[in-house]
Structure formats: C-alpha cells, structure tokens
Amino acid sequence: MPSIVLLGTGNVATHLFHAFQKAKDVEIAQVYGRRKKGLKHFQALARITNDTSQILDADIYILAISDTSITEVSQSLRSKKGLVVHTSGSVALDAIATARRGVFYPLQTFTKGKKVDFSEVPLCIEARNPDDFILLKTLGTSISKKVHQISSLQRKKVHLSAVLVNNFTNHLFHLAQEICVENNIPFDLLHPLISETVHKIRHLPPVDAQTGPARRQDAETMQLHLEQFENPLHKKIYQLLSESIKTTYEKEL
Amino acid sequence: MPSIVLLGTGNVATHLFHAFQKAKDVEIAQVYGRRKKGLKHFQALARITNDTSQILDADIYILAISDTSITEVSQSLRSKKGLVVHTSGSVALDAIATARRGVFYPLQTFTKGKKVDFSEVPLCIEARNPDDFILLKTLGTSISKKVHQISSLQRKKVHLSAVLVNNFTNHLFHLAQEICVENNIPFDLLHPLISETVHKIRHLPPVDAQTGPARRQDAETMQLHLEQFENPLHKKIYQLLSESIKTTYEKEL
Numbered sequence: 034m035p036s037i038v039l040l041g042t043g044n045v046a047t048h049l050f051h052a053f054q055k056a057k058d059v060e061i062a063q064v065y066g067r068r069k070k071g072l073k074h075f076q077a078l079a080r081i082t083n084d085t086s087q088i089l090d091a092d093i094y095i096l097a098i099s100d101t102s103i104t105e106v107s108q109s110l111r112s113k114k115g116l117v118v119h120t121s122g123s124v125a126l127d128a129i130a131t132a133r134r135g136v137f138y139p140l141q142t143f144t145k146g147k148k149v150d151f152s153e154v155p156l157c158i159e160a161r162n163p164d165d166f167i168l169l170k171t172l173g174t175s176i177s178k179k180v181h182q183i184s185s186l187q188r189k190k191v192h193l194s195a196v197l198v199n200n201f202t203n204h205l206f207h208l209a210q211e212i213c214v215e216n217n218i219p220f221d222l223l224h225p226l227i228s229e230t231v232h233k234i235r236h237l238p239p240v241d242a243q244t245g246p247a248r249r250q251d252a253e254t255m256q257l258h259l260e261q262f263e264n265p266l267h268k269k270i271y272q273l274l275s276e277s278i279k280t281t282y283e284k285e286l
Numbered sequence: 287m288p289s290i291v292l293l294g295t296g297n298v299a300t301h302l303f304h305a306f307q308k309a310k311d312v313e314i315a316q317v318y319g320r321r322k323k324g325l326k327h328f329q330a331l332a333r334i335t336n337d338t339s340q341i342l343d344a345d346i347y348i349l350a351i352s353d354t355s356i357t358e359v360s361q362s363l364r365s366k367k368g369l370v371v372h373t374s375g376s377v378a379l380d381a382i383a384t385a386r387r388g389v390f391y392p393l394q395t396f397t398k399g400k401k402v403d404f405s406e407v408p409l410c411i412e413a414r415n416p417d418d419f420i421l422l423k424t425l426g427t428s429i430s431k432k433v434h435q436i437s438s439l440q441r442k443k444v445h446l447s448a449v450l451v452n453n454f455t456n457h458l459f460h461l462a463q464e465i466c467v468e469n470n471i472p473f474d475l476l477h478p479l480i481s482e483t484v485h486k487i488r489h490l491p492p493v494d495a496q497t498g499p500a501r502r503q504d505a506e507t508m509q510l511h512l513e514q515f516e517n518p519l520h521k522k523i524y525q526l527l528s529e530s531i532k533t534t535y536e537k538e539l
Contacts, residue, residue, distance in 0.1 A: 200498030
C-alpha cells in the first residue's frame with residue numbers, strides 16, 4: 034500500500050485528496066499547504082503541515098500546486114527518498130529537482146464544489162525510471178480506470194488539445210450566451226444542440242460530423258452572420274474559424 | 287388533427303417525417319421530393335410525389351429544403367389555402383411566397399442514420415398571423431416538449447449562436463483530433479474532458495466556468511502552445527480566442 038504526501042490545497046489537490054480517501058490501497062500520510070487557510074478543509078481528515086521541514090516520509094509526493102511553484106517546492110523534498118511527481122499538463126518532467134521524479138496529470142477540468150467521478154478521469158503518467166512508473170501505475174489504478182503512459186512531448190500535445198476542446202469551446206459557449214442574453218433568448222435553448230454536438234463525436238470523427246455554412250461554403254449565410262458582430266475581435270474569430278473549416282474540406286476535394 | 291405535406295427528402299425532412307409518424311395527432315398527407323431517388327425512403331410509408339402540380343391539400347406545408355429553394359418551391363404552393371412554413375434558421379419569414387406563412391425551425395444538428403429524440407429538440411416557431419401561430423404550436427407540441435416563439439430577428443441570433451456552439455466547437459474537436467493522431471495519442475482520452483466541459487455549463491454560466499492559460503494570463507504557457515502550431519491559420523485562431531478570453535475577464539477587473 035503506497036503512502037502519499039499531497040502538496041497543495043487548491044482545486045486539483047482537493048479533488049485528488051477525496052479520490053485517494055476512497056481508494057482502499059493508498060495511505061494519505063499528510064497534506065502540505067503553504068498557507069494555514071488552505072489547509073483548513075483537510076484539518077479534520079488528515080495530518081497537515083505548512084512547514085516544509087515537517088513533511089513526513091512517504092512513497093510518493095504529489096505536487097498539486099501552480100506550475101511556477103513546482104521547481105521550488107520540489108527542492109524542499111531533496112532529502113526525501115520517495116518519488117516526487119507533479120500534476121501539470123504543461124510543465125516538463127525535469128522541472129522537478131529530485132532524482133526520482135514523475136508526472137501524474139489528471140486530464141480533467143475541476144470545479145470547486147462539483148464532484149467528479151475520478152474513475153473516469155484519464156491519468157497521464159510518466160516516470161524517469163521503470164520501477165517508479167510501475168509505482169505510479171499502481172497509484173493511478175487505485176483511483177481511475179484510465180491510466181495512460183504519456184511522454185513529456187505527448188503531454189504537451191494533450192495539454193494543447195485540452196485548451197482547444199475545453200477552454201476555447203467554453204469561450205464559444207460564452208459568446209453564444211452573450212448573444213442570447215442580448216436578444217432575450219433563453220440560453221438553455223442551445224443545450225440539446227451542444228449535447229448532440231458532443232454525443233456525435235463518440236460515434237463519428239469530428240471531421241465527418243462537421244456541418245454548417247463554412248463547410249458547405251455558403252457565402253451568403255456567412256455574410257449575414259458576420260454583419261451581426263459588433264465586436265471586431267468576435268467577427269475575426271468567426272472569419273478565421275470559417276476559413277479553417279473551409280480549408281479542411283478543400284483539402285479533401 | 288392537422289394534416290401536413292412534407293416538402294423535401296433530406297436530413298431534416300427525414301427526421302421530421304419519423305417524428306410526425308410517431309405523433310398521434312398529425313396526419314402526413316404526402317411527401318414531395320424533386321427527385322424520385324430521394325423519395326424512395328418514403329415510398330412504402332406515405333403518399334409521395336415529385337410533381338408540384340400533384341401536391342395534395344393540407345393544413346400545413348413544411349418546406350424542409352435548402353435555403354436557396356424556399357422561395358421557388360413556395361411559389362408552387364400559391365394556390366393552396368394552407369399554412370406554408372420553412373425549417374431554416376437563417377431565411378427570412380417573408381422568403382415564403384404565400385399569404386399564410388411561418389417558420390418551424392428545429393434547433394438541432396441532424397445526422398443521417400442517427401436517431402434523435404425529437405421530444406427534446408427545441409422548435410423555434412413564428413407565424414405571420416396569430417391563428418397560424420396557434421396551429422404551429424399545436425403541430426410543434428405534437429412532437430416536442432420545447433416549443434418556443436422566436437421572432438425572425440431572434441432566429442438570426444439563435445442561428446449564429448448555433449454556429450458558434452456546434453460548427454465551431456466541432457471544428458476545434460477536429461483540430462484537437464489532428465494533434466492527437468499526429469502524436470499517437472488516443473483521441474478518446476479527451477472525451478471525459480469534453481463531456482465535463484458541456485456538463486458544467488448546465489449548472490454554471492460559461493463565463494464562470496472558464497479556466498486555462500488565457501483566463502489566468504499565463505503568457506509562458508500560451509507561448510509554449512503557440513510554438514507547437516505549424517499551420518499559421520491555427521496559430522492565429524489560438525491567438526484570437528486567447529485574446530478574446532483575456533478581454534472578457536479584463537472587463538471584469
């Protein structure tokens with residue numbers, strides 16, 4: 034049964050903590066947080082500390098902290114024998130200052146207060162040496178059915194893809210909601226369409242699921258749409274995404 | 287029990303046909319299609335014709351045809367007493383040539399061969415006169431729980447929003463899939479993230495659900511992402527969407 038110290042008290046740390054709490058084969062030895070305020074949530078549930086010199090020994094140290102703090106906090110673990118991993122999509126494996134190092138990147142968007150079924154969250158893992166990889170795999174399978182070996186290069190690509198499908202998609206939802214609000218249209222009118230958009234690509238590659246004026250090169254409808262934008266940035270986004278769709282299907286002609 | 291003639295044999299027409307078939311209170315009098323080939327699917331299920339002079343009398347004529355054919359086909363219905371409606375998100379009500387006219391716009395993306403639960407499809411309806419509106423509402427509620435009165439101006443906005451949340455979102459999924467394929471990453475690794483992105487906005491406005499480097503103005507991560515694009519158009523899309531996210535949250539500061 035691997036023991037872990039969880040470093041961090043934010044969104045990812047909190048979701049990981051509760052996932053490991055439910056896991057039978059993992060012992061949470063301690064939670065570390067820089068500020069006492071952040072530790073409050075964990076106080077009654079685990080041993081806590083806000084002093085790096087008081088961090089207990091464990092098999093794995095999980096850095097669920099901001100990207101920019103990873104190197105610094107890992108330096109305070111230099112005397113430890115355990116494996117140190119971070120949970121970031123974009124930070125290099127070698128940002129960790131200890132000899133035994135790895136990555137334990139949960140590919141999901143976490144919202145404060147909203148439960149996530151961790152068994153369905155893909156875990157992208159990587160380790161510097163094969164034994165540590167096996168240890169990480171054991172840790173990963175204790176909370177998720179989806180543990181994948183992903184190299185640092187692949188992780189960079191996964192993270193970029195995640196920005197496209199999550200951050201940018203969500204922003205398009207926001208732009209649509211703005212349009213709806215301005216025109217007294219209930220935004221939830223769009224929910225079934227959004228659900229179907231996502232449901233479709235479980236059965237059909239997105240390239241085949243594409244519809245709309247840009248795909249069929251319906252210049253008249255696109256012009257009607259462009260005229261409706263007041264914000265030049267939004268207009269430009271419409272133009273470029275339409276152009277990109279157009280180019281995608283030209284290639285196939 | 288209103289009787290209908292369905293004009294068109296494409297995706298929308300086919301999905302509407304099967305929805306009306308199941309409805310208890312609607313009689314499908316006939317299906318019209320320009321080409322015999324398109325009518326084949328309906329041959330055993332309804333009366334069919336490919337001759338506009340043979341179109342039967344009905345309470346409602348539903349033009350489920352391409353945007354550019356609406357005016358022309360509606361002209362062939364000038365002698366009819368019934369209500370003529372089109373199913374387009376972007377065409378004006380007055381594109382219909384008959385005196386009694388309306389719109390019956392199902393806000394959904396339809397895929398050939400993929401069943402849709404029509405009871406959940408929002409129907410945006412509009413009619414030139416109040417009695418026809420009531421008739422359309424009766425027709426709409428026979429197949430859907432979600433019938434909304436949407437004006438022509440609102441419908442233009444709904445259609446634009448639909449392009450953002452469906453067409454553009456799907457294209458972002460496609461770009462992400464391309465990145466995954468190029469790097470030997472299974473695309474379904476992203477499915478849980480995509481599902482959660484959509485699930486989130488049922489409880490949280492998209493503006494509050496936004497995460498990622500652009501929202502937190504993490505210039506370093508954005509630079510790392512930009513360097514990964516080879517296609518200048520995709521790079522520009524990343525820049526503009528990030529810029530638009532940044533602007534959204536600057537406003538709030």
